[in-house]
Amino acid sequence: MSLAGQLYKLQQLDLELQDKQQELNDVENKLTDNKALLAAETKLASQTEQLEDARKKQKGCEWELDDLQEKTRQVNGRLYGGKTKDPKELVNLEKEVKALKSQIKIKEDSLLGLMSEVEQIETDVKGVVQESERLKREWGQTQETLGPRKGDLEIELAGLKGQRSELARQIESEALSVYERIRPAKGQAVVKVERGRCLGCHIAVPTSQWQKAKAGDLIQCNNCDRILYLE
Numbered sequence: 001m002s003l004a005g006q007l008y009k010l011q012q013l014d015l016e017l018q019d020k021q022q023e024l025n026d027v028e029n030k031l032t033d034n035k036a037l038l039a040a041e042t043k044l045a046s047q048t049e050q051l052e053d054a055r056k057k058q059k060g061c062e063w064e065l066d067d068l069q070e071k072t073r074q075v076n077g078r079l080y081g082g083k084t085k086d087p088k089e090l091v092n093l094e095k096e097v098k099a100l101k102s103q104i105k106i107k108e109d110s111l112l113g114l115m116s117e118v119e120q121i122e123t124d125v126k127g128v129v130q131e132s133e134r135l136k137r138e139w140g141q142t143q144e145t146l147g148p149r150k151g152d153l154e155i156e157l158a159g160l161k162g163q164r165s166e167l168a169r170q171i172e173s174e175a176l177s178v179y180e181r182i183r184p185a186k187g188q189a190v191v192k193v194e195r196g197r198c199l200g201c202h203i204a205v206p207t208s209q210w211q212k213a214k215a216g217d218l219i220q221c222n223n224c225d226r227i228l229y230l231e
């Protein structure tokens, strides 16, 4: 095989290595990225706390309302029980009942507000529970499918790396260093010549150049510097 042919093969291995490495990186990112799940769990914890607070407030409000109603019953008892005859006191008791009733009205309104707040948070919590269950299932599926894929990729990569160093050992070092120098900037360091044109830059290659390349010399494109390969 010509020197350019060997380098071309090396490049194919390098491209394959690059793809597999990229895939392995993606797989590893997906296997470790549990940000969405953690965020959902944090949200759930804070909403559960909110729900407890709101329920406590609701309970407190219900007790206060019970107290006010009990008090009203007592005052009404004194007002209509017949024991109190003093008109002045009766007027005061009436005033007291009126004041209590308006307090009860206010308390009932705030109780309604608190009840709808609790209801809203319960709905939110239900939504977050579903979301975090879904994310947990997804996480499990990801681990199940991508875990083995990671292992396969690692084996494939190790195989390719072995092939690459085996091939690189057979290539003369000067040609190899030309290849290594060009590849990072150009992506492809070795390109084919087709219909007299360099496939790297699509500029015509002088006949003498491609003939030398075909004969096995290491020839670089005058225009883009890439190594020319003719089968």
Ligand SMILES: [Zn+2]
Pocket: 198, 199, 200, 201, 202, 203, 221, 222, 223, 224, 225, 226
């Ligand atoms: Zn070129």
